[in-house]
Amino acid sequence: MPASSAFDDCVQRLLQAFKTYDRTVDVVCCWEFLFTRASPFNSSGLFFDRFPRMTCASAGETAKTPDFAVLFSEAYGIVGEIKEGFPRDEKSFISHFERLKKYDQPLEFRAGPGRGLIPAVHDIVLIVPLRDAQEIVTRLEARLADKALSFERQPVVFEWTYDSDASEYIFRRVALQMGDFRDVAVPEAIRLSKCFSERGASLKITPDKIKDLKANWQFCNDTPPVIYTLVFLWTKILYQLLNDRQREEWRRRDPRKAIWIEFHLDRLREVIEQLYPFKWGHWTEWNRLALDALAQGRLARKIGQDRYAVGYRNLTRELGEPRQAGRAGISDYARTLATHVCSQRGEAASEPADTGEPRQRRLPFDQDEGHAGPR
């Protein structure tokens, strides 16, 4: 494969992971909207947990982290898991479903700040894209029938799609499945079996409804791809690490010129948790992954155990940055960061560590893109 193709593939792969994660954030927001904003769900006393960390009765088991969890009452709860798809290979298909069995046991749900509760009954909701949903259900039912798979709590499979004409996300329970909500203990008005199974209703959410949830939480419970974390750090966090003198400097001069910020991951985590009240406990790991990638892209240096120096600046479109169809001339940090990360892959071993400031480099693969100009 020619070098340019490997580079483009690398950028595309990173951006695809970014896009997929963003879509998962949207999907979680849609369900959060139903449970926390729509009456009567929002006044029923249920607790929607966006970043669940669920313990189970079995000793030694690690905490479970589904995409969301909803505790309706002491009697009932649901665990939500979002998947992009399942493998075609039968063995892998079964093994992927086996992974869902970690939720097929009594789990402690969050019932509010600092409070946990194991409901008498809970169900597993599996949310998959429309394109494969029916096939997944058919195969799941077949494997359950021939006992290749068995669940005490059979997943209730939902399909989702985005309807461009109506501009809305649509979720509905996939037909021809045995899995259903066992929520008889829940008041009828908020019984999911009533809404989705008996009535056959679909959940329809326009992006307009979820924008504040998305801007509020930014993330979902999965580990974000490095570019997603980097975009968050670059647009919302790193500036907060500048001192007054550095900020003043940027007011006066070109913010494309890097200012080096040195920090420990603990400091970064503290700043994030002080400013943004979400997803406690994972920031050190998420930031380490992201900053290691940034160091690979030579926009940062690792200067000690969990210590980094970041050459923070206003990123502009790089020479050689792969173009995106129809987006000529529009700068996008996600793409620029991916370009930096990928530009050094495969070269790191043969090149000495970079000790200078981040540079605007001319990448060897694409010669026809001009600089975005002064900003």
Added chain:
Amino acid sequence: MAKQLILKGCEFGPRWLETLELIAGTRCGRGTTKLFFATFVSPARLPRIRRFPPHLSKKEDYWVGAFRPEIEGRATEFPFGIFKSGRDTWTAFSISESVRTEGLLLKLLGSLSPDFSPALLSSQDIRTMFESLESSDQGEILVNKAVAYSYRGEGEISFQKKPYHAVFNRAEDEAMFIDKVEFTLRAPHLLHAFIARRGVTKYIAGDIRIFLDRVLSFVSQTASAKHELFRNSARRPGEESVYQVEICFRQPVFQDRNDNLAFLGALDLLSRSGMAVLHENPYVHASVIDFMDGSAFDVFATAPSAVTIIPQVKASAFSLNRLCNHIFENFHEGIITQPQPRRWTVEEVLA
């Protein structure tokens, strides 16, 4: 060489209103002498204003200072005054005979951003000022000269001698925004003045009280109201809630992907800022950082006729004002509102 009437300190009387009336009565209305005003927003209290460079000296109800730029090799002194013109708004004034000296005062004020930011007006704001002036004074307003620009900087139109509504209607029809207007109010009062988007006004001739009460105070009140809305919109550190600011457009402006790209392209033009596109189509979600002061915003286009801006932690009113004005000048102008929380029922989302 730029001409500038040099006022001595004694000509700045103890109170700003009397000073302006005196200058208007003795200096303006003849030749090219004007009173130049720049209104800007700052929550700064008195101690901060006292540190305003260059040093300001206190009069009874305002401050005076002077800047001394070198013009053609000679240091020339330009005195100016500053008074509090409204809640969180201040107005600087000087006597001017050329746009060059006006530019010097604006440059001085601009160097103090983001602590001081210009009172940015939209075409609709300026039109509202004219409507209010027309209804309260029962006079005819004639535009002597106006300049309008297209949203993407592709062209400009100058208007001459037209009723103001004809000027604004045409600009709107041709997808342009009004940048500046020199106008005359006729009978029963006479006023010859100028107003521009960046909070700049000029008194040229006529009734100074009408100018101060109807034009300058309008600019100040509009800037105050916007600042109040923006100031309360930043996300509080550690809080699990965000506040939305919405720009509502008169007509649908997001019909397809090209419109989304046009909007992203416009955002990308904001100077000293960076942007990450989280979602480009079918709806827009961009994360924007303003390197002027580190303000961060999530910007959404999820409806055909609106853009939503969600300021993140420590986002400043100054930066939000700058962003809204940038969208107005580079995409479309709209009305800025703070949407009220809505109640939803399950029937609206389950069908």
